[in-house]
Amino acid sequence: MKKLNLFLVVCFVITMVVPVGCSEEDPDENTDNFDRQKMLANWADNLIVPGYQAYLTRLNQLDRDVGSFISSPSTETLATVRSSWLTANLAWQKVGMYEIGKAEEITLLNYTNIYPTDTASLEAAIMAESYDLTSVSKQDEQGFPAIEYLIYGIKSSDQEIISLFSDVRYQTYLKDLSARLKMLAETVFLDWRNGYRDTFVENDGSEATSSVNKLVNDYIFYYEKHLRAGKIGIPAGVFSGSKLPEKAEGVYSGSSKVLFDAALQAMIDFFNGANGESLAAYLQFLNTLTRGENMAQAINAQFDAAKDKASSLSDSFNKQVVMDNSLMLETYDELQKNVINLKVDMLQALNIRVDYVDADGD
Secondary structure (H helix, E strand, O other), X not given: OHHHHHHHHHHHHHHHHOOOOOOXXXXXXXXXXXXXXXXXXXXXXXXXXXXXXHHHHHHHHHHHHHHHHHHOOOHHHHHHHHHHHHHHHHHHHOOOOOOXXXXXXXXXXXXXXXXXXXXXXXXXXXXXXXXXXXXXXXXXXXXXXXXXXXHHHOOOXXXXXXXXXXXXXXXXXXXXXXXXXXXXXXXXXXXXXXXXXXXXXXOOOOOOOOHHHHHHHHHHHHHHHHHHHHHHHHHHOOOOOOOOHHHOOOOOOOOHHHHHHHHHHHHHHHHHOOOOOOHHHHHXXXXXXXXXXXXXXXXXXXXXXXHHHHOOOOOOHHHHHHHOHHHHHHHHHHHHHHHHHHHHHHHHHHOOOOOOOOOOOO
């Protein structure tokens, strides 16, 4: 009898201390009935694969225009290659967040859009006619920022840039940069088309390695580190304590804002889906609240607040930081508010763990 009473006491204490429903479940186990596979199919078929296809189409055009410029450097061919560079870069902004599958394997983002470009090393490589663009140490000497430098910033006037490209060394490097961008994008796109799409959709569980958990983490990481910090916070001096206008994206072309706008819109489109199941729909399904508000609506409202604040920014964030950095800092603050909504509230609602290390104390 004493043993039985002791057993009942122990059971009572455990029941009081351990939260009900948590003691024997995997923290990553999802128990709701939301159709994750349908959401994955919507992401793949209506956002990711079409996004990569459009991106590759734009890169093919860029590559052709680079070839025309190299064959016949002129004011007209320079203007054309600049236009196709921007168009391809805008298409990139729509897929840059999808660092999963083959893109993760080949670290697509790091070889595509690391800025600022290491201009000294880039020019040394051109002069030496010796470089390996597959090297990790060469990631900041290639991609869109490196091409931008060559067609906008390497000389102070268009005519000087045109004259420079009579040199076969510059021709070869520019052509290699364009061809590599196209090759990397093609590698990822074909992987999605040739089997990874089905693998991605079928991996619809709730484990840390499931497609939903991995891509949602990638999405938030991109928002936090590349959109909020890379495009706004770093040039504005949020992390350094002093302004760093030279670290703005699109620093030579003055295209910072249009690239930022495209990336922010891509993040909004992903959250809301493409006429199908999405993160917003998932939160609505769960009837989730944050600080008393509907969570999906609160996140979208904060996206709108960030867009509204950013609408007054200059086309060139380099110039914006120099002339009036307060607006950059205010834009950063609006973006930061959704880091809390997405990274804390939404992940908790969806029972997804953060799978990356936060290095800036947010």
